[in-house]
Amino acid sequence: MSHREYLFPLWIRLWHFANAALFLLLLISGLSLHFANPGAALLDFNLAQRIHNVCGVLLCLNYVVFVIGNIVTGNWWQFVPKPHGYLQRALLQVRFYVWDIFHGKETPFPSTRENNFNPLQQVMYWIIMYLAMPALLITGLLFLWPEFAPDRLFGVDGLVTVAMAHYIIAYCIILFVISHIYLASCGKKISTHYKSIITGWHED
Amino acid sequence: MRLTKLTAMTAVFVALVGFSSQVRADDADAAAAQKVQQEKTECLSCHSAQGLKTPPRADMDLKKLGGMLIDADKLSKSVHADVSCKECHGQAVASYPHGESAHADLPACADCHKKQVREIAPEFKDSVHVKANLPDFTCASCHDPHAWQKVSKLSSPKAVVRQDNADCRGCHDSDEKFARFTPNKRRDLADIHGWLPSAELHWKAVRCVDCHTAEKATGVSHAILPKDKAERRCVECHSANSSLRTRLYRQKVEESHINPVGFINAYILNEAYVLGVTRNQWLDWASFVLLALVVAGLGGHGLLRFVSNRLRKGGK
Numbered sequence: 439m440s441h442r443e444y445l446f447p448l449w450i451r452l453w454h455f456a457n458a459a460l461f462l463l464l465l466i467s468g469l470s471l472h473f474a475n476p477g478a479a480l481l482d483f484n485l486a487q488r489i490h491n492v493c494g495v496l497l498c499l500n501y502v503v504f505v506i507g508n509i510v511t512g513n514w515w516q517f518v519p520k521p522h523g524y525l526q527r528a529l530l531q532v533r534f535y536v537w538d539i540f541h542g543k544e545t546p547f548p549s550t551r552e553n554n555f556n557p558l559q560q561v562m563y564w565i566i567m568y569l570a571m572p573a574l575l576i577t578g579l580l581f582l583w584p585e586f587a588p589d590r591l592f593g594v595d596g597l598v599t600v601a602m603a604h605y606i607i608a609y610c611i612i613l614f615v616i617s618h619i620y621l622a623s624c625g626k627k628i629s630t631h632y633k634s635i636i637t638g639w640h641e642d
Numbered sequence: 643m644r645l646t647k648l649t650a651m652t653a654v655f656v657a658l659v660g661f662s663s664q665v666r667a668d669d670a671d672a673a674a675a676q677k678v679q680q681e682k683t684e685c686l687s688c689h690s691a692q693g694l695k696t697p698p699r700a701d702m703d704l705k706k707l708g709g710m711l712i713d714a715d716k717l718s719k720s721v722h723a724d725v726s727c728k729e730c731h732g733q734a735v736a737s738y739p740h741g742e743s744a745h746a747d748l749p750a751c752a753d754c755h756k757k758q759v760r761e762i763a764p765e766f767k768d769s770v771h772v773k774a775n776l777p778d779f780t781c782a783s784c785h786d787p788h789a790w791q792k793v794s795k796l797s798s799p800k801a802v803v804r805q806d807n808a809d810c811r812g813c814h815d816s817d818e819k820f821a822r823f824t825p826n827k828r829r830d831l832a833d834i835h836g837w838l839p840s841a842e843l844h845w846k847a848v849r850c851v852d853c854h855t856a857e858k859a860t861g862v863s864h865a866i867l868p869k870d871k872a873e874r875r876c877v878e879c880h881s882a883n884s885s886l887r888t889r890l891y892r893q894k895v896e897e898s899h900i901n902p903v904g905f906i907n908a909y910i911l912n913e914a915y916v917l918g919v920t921r922n923q924w925l926d927w928a929s930f931v932l933l934a935l936v937v938a939g940l941g942g943h944g945l946l947r948f949v950s951n952r953l954r955k956g957g958k
Binding site for chain 2: 471472473474475476482483484487491535539540541542584585593594595597598600601602605606609613616617620623
């Protein structure tokens, strides 16, 4: 039986794709800055730093939209891993990814308005949105206004630690984004989840 | 046998004479150095902040003295720390009131620094300061003879930057000093460098001349470039093969051969983090391997899904 439900209101879809576009621009400009070299860079250093600064600030604003939107609409509840029987549910989801999916079985936790994320999504999205993103944005802002960075840390210039943390966190988020894009194909049909984040309607 | 004894006695005599003359020379040097320092103390008893506060004489023009103060601490560390004041200011300063020639008849720097002046003369002629036709612009306009320290004596690249940039900014950040050389209006440094991100931070980390001169095999060129010819390509510094290696950090590069925990250009880390210059290659490799593993893992998962799906459909 087909099930159709409006899962993603407009503000979440706009926020989601603004995030995606900003991440793509930040990735290209960030790599250009990190591996800056006269011949090898993707973008010219000057252009890359401008793009990175502007998109970085926009990403901060988009994060504010996320926090306010979550509070106002109650969407934050989706991100909270519910403790009762969490481990069993998470293991069920793992079993789906490593075994059931190859045997044509359906996801044990279909997306509904009350329960949009599966147990692994809940914990992963929670880590990304409530730990990694604030750390990424704070280290990024310290880069933008280095006068607020600690002068010295671990016996070297304070920005060294800020830079390493920014790079490592950004890299982890990029790996998450790649996995996120792939795992979105694990719906009933390959296109199921892609369609629902574009139209807002989930159909399976 | 007698001849040998005679030779030995002669050798001992020559050595003793040589040793005593060496001792005499050392004593003479020490005495001369002490005399220079005594003279300096005498001059600084008036020409210092302390001297202005508690003038040793009642008949002095304190207003005039206020414009002729020397920082004793800076002088004691400067290239002229061991040079007598009279060496440049002449006998006119030996008595008070000083003769008019004390400031008017200063010797040319080239009288002592022949080699250096000969070497930099052609560069200096190409400098924006000479081309702008500033009649009063001399070596001392930048290099304060009472304070300038040799780069090799300075403790760190940051100290070098501090000394160098203070000289440039001394005029370029002050309408009053700027006006001493030219009637042209001074343009605000922050405005001119509006294109440069975190300009103030750059000015603390690199010398003005690192962008405003062409690179040179040794030392720094004295052909200071105007703004339209100065370096504006960020990657010249912000890259693995940074020109900082052959400019500000040349000495550090020569001293450092180790590469702790995978950092390229690690010698800079103690002073600053420089984007594109001080990245960690171990981290770069680790992240590349991790990316490859994630992509391979997801690709493998996708492939298995495709194959198992095909098999299931084939079986039906």
